Amino acid sequence: MRAIRTARHRAVVLATVAALGAGLLAGCADDGKDEDAASSGNSDGKTTITVGLFGTFGFKEAGLYDEYMKQNPDIQIKETVTERNENYYPALLSHLTQNSGLQDIQGVEVGNIAEITSTQADKLVDLSKYGKKADFLESKWAQGTTKDGKTVALGTDVGPMAICYRKDIFEQAGLPTDREELAKLWEGDWAKFIDVGRDFKKNAPKGVTFMDSPGGLLNAVLSSETEKFYNAEGEVIYKTNPAVKDAFDLTADAASEGLIGKQVQFQPAWDTTIAKGKFAAMSCPPWMLGYIESKSEASSAGKWDVAKAPKAGNWGGSFLAVPKAGKNAEEAAKLAAWLTAPEQQATLFAKRGSFPSAPATYEGEQVRAAKNKMTGDAPIGEIFGDAAKTSPVQVIGPKDQIIQQGLTDNGVILVTKGKSAAQAWSNAIKTIDNNLEK
Amino acid sequence: MPSRHSIAAPPVKGGAAPAGSRPVGSAPEDERQRAKLSRRWQRDLRWSPYAFVAPFFLLFIAFGLFPLLYTGWASLHSVELTAPTDMEWAGLKNFTRIFDDEFFWNAARNTLFIGIVSTVPQLAMAMGIAHLLNYKLRGSTFWRVSMLAPYATSVAAATLVFVLLFGRDYGMINWALDFLGINPVDWQAGWASKIAVSTIVIWRWTGYNALIYLAAMQAIPHDLYESAALDGASRWRQFFHVTLPSLRPTILFTVVVSTIGATQIFGEALLFDASKGASGGSEHDFQTLGLYLYEQGWVNQHLGRASAIAWTMFAILIVIGLVNSVISRRLRTSS
Numbered sequence: 001m002r003a004i005r006t007a008r009h010r011a012v013v014l015a016t017v018a019a020l021g022a023g024l025l026a027g028c029a030d031d032g033k034d035e036d037a038a039s040s041g042n043s044d045g046k047t048t049i050t051v052g053l054f055g056t057f058g059f060k061e062a063g064l065y066d067e068y069m070k071q072n073p074d075i076q077i078k079e080t081v082t083e084r085n086e087n088y089y090p091a092l093l094s095h096l097t098q099n100s101g102l103q104d105i106q107g108v109e110v111g112n113i114a115e116i117t118s119t120q121a122d123k124l125v126d127l128s129k130y131g132k133k134a135d136f137l138e139s140k141w142a143q144g145t146t147k148d149g150k151t152v153a154l155g156t157d158v159g160p161m162a163i164c165y166r167k168d169i170f171e172q173a174g175l176p177t178d179r180e181e182l183a184k185l186w187e188g189d190w191a192k193f194i195d196v197g198r199d200f201k202k203n204a205p206k207g208v209t210f211m212d213s214p215g216g217l218l219n220a221v222l223s224s225e226t227e228k229f230y231n232a233e234g235e236v237i238y239k240t241n242p243a244v245k246d247a248f249d250l251t252a253d254a255a256s257e258g259l260i261g262k263q264v265q266f267q268p269a270w271d272t273t274i275a276k277g278k279f280a281a282m283s284c285p286p287w288m289l290g291y292i293e294s295k296s297e298a299s300s301a302g303k304w305d306v307a308k309a310p311k312a313g314n315w316g317g318s319f320l321a322v323p324k325a326g327k328n329a330e331e332a333a334k335l336a337a338w339l340t341a342p343e344q345q346a347t348l349f350a351k352r353g354s355f356p357s358a359p360a361t362y363e364g365e366q367v368r369a370a371k372n373k374m375t376g377d378a379p380i381g382e383i384f385g386d387a388a389k390t391s392p393v394q395v396i397g398p399k400d401q402i403i404q405q406g407l408t409d410n411g412v413i414l415v416t417k418g419k420s421a422a423q424a425w426s427n428a429i430k431t432i433d434n435n436l437e438k
Numbered sequence: 439m440p441s442r443h444s445i446a447a448p449p450v451k452g453g454a455a456p457a458g459s460r461p462v463g464s465a466p467e468d469e470r471q472r473a474k475l476s477r478r479w480q481r482d483l484r485w486s487p488y489a490f491v492a493p494f495f496l497l498f499i500a501f502g503l504f505p506l507l508y509t510g511w512a513s514l515h516s517v518e519l520t521a522p523t524d525m526e527w528a529g530l531k532n533f534t535r536i537f538d539d540e541f542f543w544n545a546a547r548n549t550l551f552i553g554i555v556s557t558v559p560q561l562a563m564a565m566g567i568a569h570l571l572n573y574k575l576r577g578s579t580f581w582r583v584s585m586l587a588p589y590a591t592s593v594a595a596a597t598l599v600f601v602l603l604f605g606r607d608y609g610m611i612n613w614a615l616d617f618l619g620i621n622p623v624d625w626q627a628g629w630a631s632k633i634a635v636s637t638i639v640i641w642r643w644t645g646y647n648a649l650i651y652l653a654a655m656q657a658i659p660h661d662l663y664e665s666a667a668l669d670g671a672s673r674w675r676q677f678f679h680v681t682l683p684s685l686r687p688t689i690l691f692t693v694v695v696s697t698i699g700a701t702q703i704f705g706e707a708l709l710f711d712a713s714k715g716a717s718g719g720s721e722h723d724f725q726t727l728g729l730y731l732y733e734q735g736w737v738n739q740h741l742g743r744a745s746a747i748a749w750t751m752f753a754i755l756i757v758i759g760l761v762n763s764v765i766s767r768r769l770r771t772s773s
Contacts, residue, residue, distance in 0.1 A: 090519065090736055097522055119520040262607075264713045269607045402738060409713060413720050417627060427721060434541055435738045438516050 048076040049332050052103030054088035055081075057156065057318065058352035064344055068335060075331065085109045096120045102323040104332035108153055110143065110317045115398035116153065117146045118234075124152035125322040125329050130337035139393040140357040144319050147234075152321055154340040157354035159285030159316035160387035161220055163193075163307045164292065164375070166300075169280040174203045179378065183308040190221045190250060193310045197259040200280060212282040213263040213270060214255045214412035220283030221247040222404065223313025223394070229404070230397030236436065238403050239429055248428075251412045252421035262416035264409065271295045285315045286355040286384050289372045302376035312387040314394070317357065355384055362388070399436055406432035513745035520739060532746030542747065544722050545730040546754070552632050552707075552726060553700030556639035561692055564644050565685075568651035569677060582652070585645035593705035597638055601710060604634045626711050631724045638706045643699070647692050654688035655681060690766050697762065701755055704728035727751050 051059070059065055065077040080103065082088035089112050095101040097120075108116050116124075128151040133141050136155050144153035163186075167177045175196065176182055186193040197210035204210070211217050222228045222244065229238040238244050254260050261279050263270040273279055274295040284292070284306075292304065320336040322329055338344060345356035350366045361367050362385035370381035397403075411428030415421055513532050515525040536542050571581055588596065603610050604625035612622040625634045658681065666676050682689075703726045707718050716733035718725025725733070731751065735744030 093519060093739075094522070097520065115520060267713050268602060269605050272608050405717075410717060410720050410722075417624065417720070431541075431717065431722075434539070435733075438518065438740055438742070 046074050046076045047328055047331055048078055049105065049328055049335055050103040050326075051077060051079045051105045051107075051335075052088075052092070053079060053081050053107040054085045054109070055083065056352070057081075057107060058348060058354060059339060062348050062351040064339060064347065068338060075335070077335070085112075093120075096123050096323065099123065099323075099325045102325050104322065104326040104328050105336050106321050106323060107156075108319045108321050110314075110319070110396075111401040113143050113153060113319055114230075114396045114400065116321065117144065118398055121146045121150055121152050123323055123325065125324055125333050126150045126152060127154050127322060127333055127336060130154075130333045131340060135342050135358050135360065136340075137357050137359055137388060137391075139314070139391060140317070142393055143396060144321075153319035154321075154336055155357035156318045156320060156340055156345070157287075157316075157348070158357040158388055158391075159287060159314055160355065160384045160391055161223060161283050161285050161309050161313050161315050162383050162387055163281055163309050164284040164288065164304055165281035165307065166277060166279075166303055167305050168303050169205065169208060169277060170200070172203075172205050173200045173280065175200055177305070179305055179307040179383075186310045187308075188310060190224075190247075190310045194250060194254050194259065197254060197281075198257070201257070201259055204280075207278060209261045209279045210259045210281060211254070212261050212273060212279040213265050214251050214260050214416060215265050215408040216283050217254060217260060218247055218251040218408055218412055219315060219404065220309065220313060221250060221311075223315055224309070224311035224392065225313075225394065226392045227395050229400055230395050232395055234397065236397065236399070236403075238407075238432070244407075245425075248407060248412065248425060249421055252415045252424060255412060255415040256421065260416070262413075264413060283309060283315075286353060286380065287316060289374055289380070290353050293372070293374050296374065301373050304374045304376075304378075306375050306378045306380055306383050308383060309387065312390040312392075314388070314391045317355075355388065357388075359385075359389060402435050403432050406435065509745040509748050512741055513749050515742045517741040517745075518739050519736070519741055522741060525742075528742060532742050533750065535743075536746060536750055541722060541725070541730060542727075542750075545718075545725045545727045548632060548718070548722075548724055549701060549703065549726045549728075552636050552639070552703055552724065553697070555633060556636035556643075556703075557693075557696045557700050560640045560644050561647055561689070561696065563640070564647035564692070565651055567644065567648040568655055569681070571648065571652050572655045582649060585648050587645070588642045589646040591642065593642070594709055596642055597706050597709040600634070600638045600641075601712070604710075627719060627721070627723050631710070631719055635703070635706050635710055635724045638710070639700075639703060643696070647696070650692055651685060651688060654685050658684045686769065690769070694762055694766075697758060698755075701751070701758065702728055704732065708732070727754075 053059075060079050065079070069075055069077060082091070088107075089109065091101075092106055092108075128145075128149075131151065131154040133151075137158065140155035140158060141151065144155060145151045163182075165182070170177050170182075176185070182196075185196055200210045225243045225247070227237070227241060228244055229236060229241070231237045231241075251260070255262075261270075261273055263273055274292055275297060277300065282288070289304075293301075320340060322332045322336055326332055340357075342356065342358035342360045345354075345358045346361040346364055346366045348354045349356050349361065349370070356362070356367065362381070367381040367385060368379075371377065372380055406428050410431040411424050414424040414427060419427075512525070514528060514530070516528045516532075517525050567585065571578065571585070575581060604612075606612060606622060606624045606626065609625065611625070616622060623630050625631055662680050662684070663676055666680050671679065707724050707726050707729050708716060710724065711719055716725075716729050716737045718729050727747070728751075731744050731747045734740050734747060
């Protein structure tokens with residue numbers, strides 16, 4: 001009797017525990033169900049496409065969703081935005097590997113695109129049937145394409161770089177201020193650019209450096225190379241690639257000579273040097289003009305100008321990818337292709353300043369006639385458009401970001417703190433090797 | 439202790455069930471009914487506590503035990519965040535490499551240094567503040583609440599403000615130092631950075647510990663002080679010979695809690711130099727163990743290595759815990 005009773009007791013308790021547990025699990029699972037519901041359609045028969053982005057793509061703000069929904073009345077678009085890519089991307093990766101929690105369209109930053117195409121391609125829809133290769137810059141299309149030729153991400157904006165400089169400070173240092181003349185001075189070689197910096201230093205106003213930060217210069221030089229950290233076979237070559245070491249040494253020399261500010265980009269102190277005009281030039285993609293504007297006082301409007309960089313390179317930009325796991329993959333792919341088509345990219349540039357990756361737009365009025373408050377009459381559309389067309393088709397690798405961050409933040413910045421170039425290099429490669437090792 | 443057991447829960451048999459109070463001469467059905475009820479009560483009494491504690495243990499299994507074991511399993515493999523299911527057996531390699539991983543030991547030293555520099559002055563200051571707050575003061579509630587304000591501030595908000603204060607070129611602290619004729623300090627490198635990070639921890643936790651000490655001080659019987667005063671003890675002697683000995687268990691508690699907190703320092707160090715993120719300074723100047731673990735796992739995406747670091751940290755924590763308990767036992771027996 002006793003044995004039976006305890007057995008029954010145990011059964012009762014187990015049942016209770018199981019019921020409680022099921023309740024808990026149901027509580028946990030609810031989220032997933034909601035998301036499924038969100039992507040499968042509404043009661044009124046409309047298909048809802050969800051878009052997961054980071055930062056400010058600006059599709060919604062530029063009215064592109066509204067326009068698409070007007071053209072396709074049975075489509076509804078819902079957007080969720082994570083502010084910072086460093087929070088967005090790890091979540092995207094784990095959603096992709098688990099095949100759950102994904103939106104119908106996902107944004108991908110150019111720094112992560114190589115990792116996505118090399119490790120997650122089988123989870124993504126091949127978009128080559130939806131987007132047109134001829135519409136995009138060659139390099140942009142190539143970055144979103146896997147080795148075996150599947151295009152899993154369509155390009156949105158790009159960041160072709162030029163040199164943004166303060167006309168007033170150049171003048172004070174006795175340098176020419178005309179953008180054509182300056183571009184001639186340093187054409188084709190970053191070393192020539194640093195030579196201009198040496199001239200600048202001779203008569204520079206007190207406390208003002210030629211460039212803003214070692215990271216900015218290193219990034220500009222590395223971006224203009226065809227191969228930097230990986231070779232075409234996908235091997236890590238950053239330590240042996242002479243282009244990388246040259247770029248590092250050039251930056252380190254310039255830093256030790258005091259041509260470069262001791263700042264780290266996007267830090268509060270760097271923002272202050274923009275506002276106070278503590279440097280004369282910086283390497284800048286189009287989106288940087290917006291950043292400069294947001295950090296400057298109104299009185300600096302029109303004091304900046306833009307000249308062609310010694311060698312063109314690209315900094316930043318994004319992609320759209322469509323996970324296969326989405327319920328509306330087909331509709332989502334159509335939307336992604338529409339959002340990245342030249343007309344929409346031109347609209348986005350006009351309204352939000354994101355520079356198009358569709359070269360056809362560069363001839364259009366919206367890009368050609370573009371002006372910026374900080375740079376006055378400078379024909380920025382033309383300059384950046386040329387830079388975009390002449391930027392190299394760079395080999396990018398999955399760990400580019402980690403390597404570049406190591407070279408910058410664990411490397412050249414140390415030269416501004418009194419370390420030698422050799423010490424900085426060895427600290428950087430020690431850090432990078434440890435970070436790359438699986 | 440035994441006396442408490444008797445009130446905590448009634449014995450299973452008898453107890454709340456009215457088994458003993460059966461009226462004489464009731465009908466047999468009635469009796470059976472009662473017996474059934476009594477069985478149900480007994481069952482209820484016996485098993486429902488388990489059901490009540492079950493939610494905690496289920497949550498613990500899901501979010502505590504399972505990750506712990508899974509991390510242990512992952513630490514024996516080479517796994518990347520890009521493909522967490524794709525595990526490659528690595529044996530103890532992830533652990534053995536830690537022995538000559540200079541970044542790990544650098545992080546361990548940083549954690550120890552920041553731990554000591556933030557905990558010791560923090561607790562000493564907390565004690566002093568508690569002593570002051572223990573006097574009769576005007577607006578005592580105001581002082582106490584303002585002591586707790588830093589604790590209520592989020593780590594992120596506090597750290598961002600401290601980053602501005604500690605700025606090398608435009609920070610307020612260097613501005614003040616300049617005023618005193620001292621050269622500006624680079625607060626994001628070298629020893630200065632470790633001290634700066636410790637400052638944030640001290641700022642956040644001193645008030646919290648002060649309130650704990652204050653609560654314990656107010657529980658010290660007043661006649662102890664009176665008799666000490668009668669014996670001619672000064673305020674200082676009263677503090678050392680009455681207050682401190684009475685606070686011994688509380689001090690031990692705060693030391694244990696602060697030690698655990700110090701080994702887990704993460705947010706302050708992560709946000710102190712946002713651009714370098716998880717590397718904690720250009721030369722890993724203030725990278726703590728928690729930060730190194732995060733860097734390996736989420737920035738570099740090496741889940742296997744990160745898991746091994748987590749388990750090594752766990753082992754170190756156990757050692758610290760043992761040392762702590764040995765010391766506290768010594769203290770207890772010596773009193």
